[in-house]
Amino acid sequence: GESVGLHLPTLSVQEGDNSIINCAYSNSASDYFIWYKQESGKGPQFIIDIRSNMDKRQGQRVTVLLNKTVKHLSLQIAATQPGDSAVYFCAENIAGRGGADGLTFGKGTHLIIQP
Amino acid sequence: EPEVTQTPSHQVTQMGQEVILRCVPISNHLYFYWYRQILGQKVEFLVSFYNNEISEKSEIFDDQFSVERPDGSNFTLKIRSTKLEDSAMYFCASWTSGPSYFGPGTRLLVL
Structure with missing residues (x-):
């Protein structure tokens, strides 16, 4: 079965609004989670990561929330811009693995920013 | 901004x-990876490579696949006898600490 999956394939938001992209995972052994952004014709681009000993981590305009109780991960993007339009993937790996080792990716959510 | 580069960008081959x-990979990185993405599907892990040997591989990475670091800068993925189902985007990634970096991918089409 699928260990990591996304609830919504497409999310459309108005420019300037905040967006929330969700992800569910099923592997309790996962302890490292990453959000990637993939623009058309490019490879996945690292956005932000979080380890299971945290429940929130903030970056520039992005926040990742981790709820281990319900095995749920979300990516919040504040004040969306046209350049945020892309497919967003969550990915996980299990304890002891770092970097991009053995990541399990979700299917992706296509974020569309409307003017 | 450091970047991983991949060549060719597109490859068409016969089965x-x-x-x-x-x-x-990025020059000071020590860990290297290959992933693939079949059109419309998820990105899938193939193999990880460290210290000149495979450290982990998935079920997809069968005997038809091999990886090599022939010199201090290149990291290659060889598919010995391509099958139609090998058609996909192949991404290389590298890491030592902090963010992992993916390359732009090679689109492989097997006819």
């Missing part, structure tokens, strides 16, 4: 032919 996909 049964060998292909070599090339990657130049």
Whole structure:
């Protein structure tokens, strides 16, 4: 079965609004989670990561929330811009693995920013 | 901004032919990876490579696949006898600490 999956394939938001992209995972052994952004014709681009000993981590305009109780991960993007339009993937790996080792990716959510 | 580069960007090959996909990881990185993404599907892990040997591989990475770091800068993925189902985007990635970096991918089409 699928260990990591996304609830919504497409999310459309108005420019300037905040967006929330969700992800569910099923592997309790996962302890490292990453959000990637993939623009058309490019490879996945690292956005932000979080380890299971945290429940929130903030970056520039992005926040990742981790709820281990319900095995749920979300990516919040504040004040969306046209350049945020892309497919967003969550990915996980299990304890002891770092970097991009053995990541399990979700299917992706296509974020569309409307003017 | 450091970047991983991959060549070629596109490759078309006949079924049964060998292909070599090339990657130049970020220069001070020590861990290297290959992933693939079949059109419309998820990105899938193939293999990780560290200290000149495979450290982990998935079920997809069978005997038809091999990886090599022939010199200090290149990291290659060889598919010995391509099958139609090998058609996909192949991404190389590298890491030592902090963010992992993916290359732009090679689109492989097997006819």
